Amino acid sequence: MMQTKSKVAALLAIALSVSGAYAHxxxxFVGWLLNFQRQKNVRPVTDKQYQEECGGCHFAYQPGLLPAKSWxxxxNANALRKHFGVNxxxxDDTLKVIHDYAVDNAADKSWYKRSRKIxxxxxxxxAPLRITELRYISLKHHDIPEKMIKGNKGVKSLSFCDKCHTQAAKGVYDADTVDIPNYPNWDGWFNK
Ligand code: HEC
Ligand code: HEC
Known part of the structure; x- marks a missing residue:
C-alpha cells in the first residue's frame, strides 16, 4: 500500500515538474472544453501579430491546421523568403513570436476535433507544407468541380478557405457554413 502511494506521489511530482511546459x-484544453463547437472547430487565431503578418496575402490559417513539424x-527566415513563390x-523578433505561436498551437498540440484528425x-x-495537400482536407474537397475553384473568379484556389467557408476565421469549417461564390446552389451540383 505504502509503495503504491509513494509511486503515485512520484508520478505526481513528475507531472507537476513538466506541467510548466504544457501550460499552453x-x-x-480548457478553451476546448468551454467551446460548444469543440466537436468541429479548430482553435481560432488569438495572436494579433500572427493575424496581421500572416493574414495579409491570404486568410490567417489557424496553426491547428498543420502539425508542429510543418510550421x-x-x-524560418530562409523558407519565408521563398514562401510558395513569394517573399x-x-x-527576427516578429518571426520568433509567430513561429512560437504556430508551434505551440499546432494540430498535434490541440484538442479540437479537426486538429486531432490532422x-x-x-x-x-x-512534414506536409500545405493544408490543401493533407489527405483529410483533399478528400473533403474531392468532389468539387474545378470550375468552382480555379475556374471561379471569386475563389481562384482551394488555399483561400475563407472564400467558401464563411466562418473560417472562427475556425468553423462545417459543410453547412459553406457558400461558394457564384454558385449559390453548389450543393445541388455534386454528390456528397
Ligand atoms: C506576401 C504574401 C504572403 C504572406 C505575407 C504570407 N503568405 Fe502564406 N502564402 C502565400 C501564397 C501566394 C501562397 C500560395 C497560395 C496558393 O497556392 O494558392 C501561400 C500559402 C500558404 C500556405 C499553404 C496553403 C495551402 O495551400 O494549404 C500556408 C500554410 C501559409 N501560406 C502560411 C503562411 C503563414 C503562417 C504566414 C505568416 C508568416 C504567411 N503564410 C504569410 C503568400 C503569403
Ligand atoms: C471552393 C470552395 C472551398 C474552398 C476554397 C475550401 N473549401 Fe472546404 N469545403 C467546401 C465544400 C463545398 C465542402 C463540403 C463538401 C461536401 O459537402 O461534400 C467543404 C468541406 C470542408 C471540410 C469538412 C466539413 C465537414 O463538415 O465535414 C473541411 C474541414 C474543410 N472544408 C476545410 C477547408 C480548409 C481548411 C480550406 C482551406 C485550406 C478549405 N476547406 C477550402 C468548399 C471549399
Missing part, C-alpha cells in the same frame, strides 16, 4: 496545452519547416520575410494523419512521414 492545458489552456487550449518548423515553413516558419514573406519577417524581422495530427493523427500526419504523425508518420514527412
Amino acid at each position: 496545452a492545458e489552456e487550449d 518548423e519547416v515553413l516558419l 514573406a520575410e519577417l524581422d 495530427a493523427v494523419a500526419t504523425e508518420e512521414g514527412p
Whole structure:
C-alpha cells in the first residue's frame, strides 16, 4: 500500500515538474472544453501579430491546421523568403513570436476535433507544407468541380478557405457554413 502511494506521489511530482511546459496545452484544453463547437472547430487565431503578418496575402490559417513539424519547416527566415513563390520575410523578433505561436498551437498540440484528425494523419512521414495537400482536407474537397475553384473568379484556389467557408476565421469549417461564390446552389451540383 505504502509503495503504491509513494509511486503515485512520484508520478505526481513528475507531472507537476513538466506541467510548466504544457501550460499552453492545458489552456487550449480548457478553451476546448468551454467551446460548444469543440466537436468541429479548430482553435481560432488569438495572436494579433500572427493575424496581421500572416493574414495579409491570404486568410490567417489557424496553426491547428498543420502539425508542429510543418510550421518548423515553413516558419524560418530562409523558407519565408521563398514562401510558395513569394517573399514573406519577417524581422527576427516578429518571426520568433509567430513561429512560437504556430508551434505551440499546432494540430498535434490541440484538442479540437479537426486538429486531432490532422495530427493523427500526419504523425508518420514527412512534414506536409500545405493544408490543401493533407489527405483529410483533399478528400473533403474531392468532389468539387474545378470550375468552382480555379475556374471561379471569386475563389481562384482551394488555399483561400475563407472564400467558401464563411466562418473560417472562427475556425468553423462545417459543410453547412459553406457558400461558394457564384454558385449559390453548389450543393445541388455534386454528390456528397
Ligand atoms: C506576401 C504574401 C504572403 C504572406 C505575407 C504570407 N503568405 Fe502564406 N502564402 C502565400 C501564397 C501566394 C501562397 C500560395 C497560395 C496558393 O497556392 O494558392 C501561400 C500559402 C500558404 C500556405 C499553404 C496553403 C495551402 O495551400 O494549404 C500556408 C500554410 C501559409 N501560406 C502560411 C503562411 C503563414 C503562417 C504566414 C505568416 C508568416 C504567411 N503564410 C504569410 C503568400 C503569403
Ligand atoms: C471552393 C470552395 C472551398 C474552398 C476554397 C475550401 N473549401 Fe472546404 N469545403 C467546401 C465544400 C463545398 C465542402 C463540403 C463538401 C461536401 O459537402 O461534400 C467543404 C468541406 C470542408 C471540410 C469538412 C466539413 C465537414 O463538415 O465535414 C473541411 C474541414 C474543410 N472544408 C476545410 C477547408 C480548409 C481548411 C480550406 C482551406 C485550406 C478549405 N476547406 C477550402 C468548399 C471549399
